Amino acid sequence: MKAERSRGPPMSVDQLSVSLTKEQAYALVDAVSERDELALTASAHENEETGEWVFEATCDSPPDLAAFSELARQVLGGEVTFSVETIDPEVNWVAKSLEGLAPVIAGGFYVYGSHATEPVPEHLTPMRIEAAQAFGTGHHETTTGCLEAIEMVLRKRTPSRMIDIGTGTGVLAIALAKRVDAKILATDIDPIAVTTTIDNANDNGVGAQIDTIEATGLDHPEIAGRAPYDLIVANILAGPLTELAPGMGRIAQPGGHAILSGILNTQADGVIAAYEAAGFALVDHLKRKDWTTLVLRKG
Incomplete structure (x- = not known):
């Protein structure tokens, strides 16, 4: 996993994720990492069970889904449907993942x-x-x-x-x-x-x-x-x-x-x-x- 950027823990946190190819996941991480306002962290990793690559972003709640979708269209050239999960804001998810x-x-x-x-x-x-x-x-x-x-x-x-x-x-x-x-x-x-x-x-x-x-x-x-x-x-x-x-x-x-x-x-x-x-x-x-x-x- 590569976490490109992080900030302090907010009051409420959501995690966006979507399955992509490895190249797409890394490209989207790079794009999100250049937009500080979109996410607290952005990462790409391989699901060990399925072999699929997953893009994940941890965001202040609620996340700007419209901005994520538009960025995905620009970077990947197509529509992407993100899943959103609310996570515990008291947990340092960057540290926990490592x-x-x-x-x-x-x-x-x-x-x-x-x-x-x-x-x-x-x-x-x-x-x-x-x-x-x-x-x-x-x-x-x-x-x-x-x-x-x-x-x-x-x-x-x-x-x-x-x-x-x-x-x-x-x-x-x-x-x-x-x-x-x-x-x-x-x-x-x-x-x-x-x-x-x-x-x-x-x-x-x-x-x-x-x-x-x-x-x-x-x-x-x-x-x-x-x-x-x-x-x-x-x-x-x-x-x-x-x-x-x-x-x-x-x-x-x-x-x-x-x-x-x-x-x-x-x-x-x-x-x-x-x-x-x-x-x-x-x-x-x-x-x-x-x-x-x-x-x-x-x-």
Whole structure:
């Protein structure tokens, strides 16, 4: 499951769902995630019993069914009938959906929750990331791809100025702090993500290394003030990444790297083209199931 966005719990909550193809479900998640007013969370997952793919959105009650239907028509090219279920507003459904997930091993990191009882393997770097109202527990292919890309980049160089754009739970910023003795700036549009990152950074003993700010894209004076960066990490969505490409080119240090994810394999060529136009060259293209992680270098 990929939860793209979340906000604080409302007074009353409904869940919309509909069975689609995998490609349709992911496309609708991307579209809903760009419309903050429509949903608290949006996700796509496979029903293990039936094999069908399901789109789900958690919304303030009552949901705007007309807006969802119109968006589905625009994105999918046809009519979609959503089912609606009222759910308990006292339950953090983002966290609940992630509870009990097994630890993740990627890029030499071991990402686990407090429910995990097995010992951490000695040769891996541990990160404890709890299920929370922010994206990034390490289980999604975009996160594992970024962790693997971080290990690849750090084998070749040790960055000194780093930024994690769209930090979510802070998992990527924490990974960098665990491996590099330097400051990392972690940003997110969502204040819940900023708070979650602070909590997780402190819980992992790297709170002093990670500075957090609430920002939309690159629109914050501190982001410009700390530039240029020799490592930029951004696990968001293909659309925002493409829009940010010129700005990324301006804040990247020549010779510095950018690790980008949240990109469907079918969207990768467009993102690569945007970043090549901004002065980056493709170094590596990691594919994990339907998802791409790009490693680029500023020329």
